[in-house]
């Protein structure tokens with residue numbers, strides 16, 4: 001009998017609750033600081049940009065938080081997502097390893113971002129928000145939130161990093177089709193955007209700048225508009241845990257348990273989404289899966305950055321959090337994995353990496369695309385360039401297992417499809433991609449970090 005390829009759950013198997021790592025994490029979360037006073041934030045400060053129900057999730061230490069019925073209804077459009085065994089890839093590699101991937105690209109927006117977008121739009125609607133503002137790098141978060149705002153009856157303004165706006169015009173069209181207004185950031189619509197343009201009229205933008213613009217618009221709207229962030233925050237990681245909860249059940253259907261769980265990291269949400277339920281099993285049920293977060297060498301926050309307090313955005317308006325950072329003024333090279341160019345990393349994930357519970361590796365752009373093409377040619381799915389970072393390490397693990405002659409069970413998250421990234425693939429196929437190795441000077445980063453009196 002040939003091996004099974006797809007492991008499919010039924011609608012009734014949809015997780016009914018999100019898993020909150022803060023309930024089980026052995027590392028206490030550092031306080032979130034007000035960027036002006038540098039004292040711990042009050043709910044008042046956060047409520048200028050977020051609705052109170054999401055603030056309560058952000059600080060919750062409840063282990064499980066129920067998923068509201070309207071969010072489950074939206075999830076049912078594409079969840080449970082499939083778990084697929086990469087049999088053709090295994091064969092091409094000649095490896096004794098078994099490679100499984102959880103495929104989040106089946107969501108309407110094409111990535112895992114919909115898992116938090118539907119939740120955030122729902123909770124904002126519940127709280128009486130009229131419109132949301134957000135930033136987007138590659139456009140996946142913007143697309144996901146555009147559809148979610150359309151479903152729940154909210155207006156949306158998207159500040160899109162200029163270099164992605166230019167590299168990926170079709171993502172903008174998708175957001176507009178779903179009903180959002182999209183602006184190339186830096187814009188002249190905000191005080192901060194104008195100040196950046198004055199210094200550098202041809203600024204390619206950065207996620208840090210776009211976040212500043214979206215936050216400024218919400219903070220100066222007299223409470224009418226709220227801001228939504230697509231990664232980094234505890235409540236976003238929380239919403240993504242449906243990925244890992246489903247994957248646990250599906251690995252069970254396959255009668256296997258992963259030796260290693262892999263995901264790419266930009267702000268940390270899809271990786272945390274697949275890995276945190278497996279971390280719970282490590283911490284509470286004696287499992288020993290290795291958890292590996294993969295980032296690009298062009299924006300190497302967790303492998304080369306500094307772990308300390310830094311601003312979440314470039315304008316120093318967003319809260320100060322303790323995380324791995326390349327400095328809030330980091331402007332990354334224009335690599336094609338636009339979703340992996342953030343200067344920082346989710347604080348909850350950063351603390352677990354610092355504690356040694358999660359491993360971090362960085363890979364360059366060209367070997368990443370090589371893995372993406374090998375995956376496309378064997379499995380058929382064209383991966384998002386971000387997701388390809390996880391594929392690179394999954395393939396390296398499978399080759400390592402081959403060399404050592406061991407059977408290894410590898411699970412990775414395929415966070416999205418790359419159907420809007422064809423210009424990146426074209427550049428790779430034409431040999432016109434470059435590798436960037438971002439040289440980090442930790443002293444320089446530290447010099448730009450805020451001085452805080454909280455013991456680090």
Ligand SMILES: *Cc1c(COP(=O)(O)O)cnc(C)c1O
Pocket residue numbers: 111112113140141230231232264265266267268269270271339340384386387415416417
């Ligand atoms: C946004 C994005 C990422 C990176 O963001 P995380 O918060 O780290 O998950 C990775 N893959 C895809 C497909 C994305 O859209």
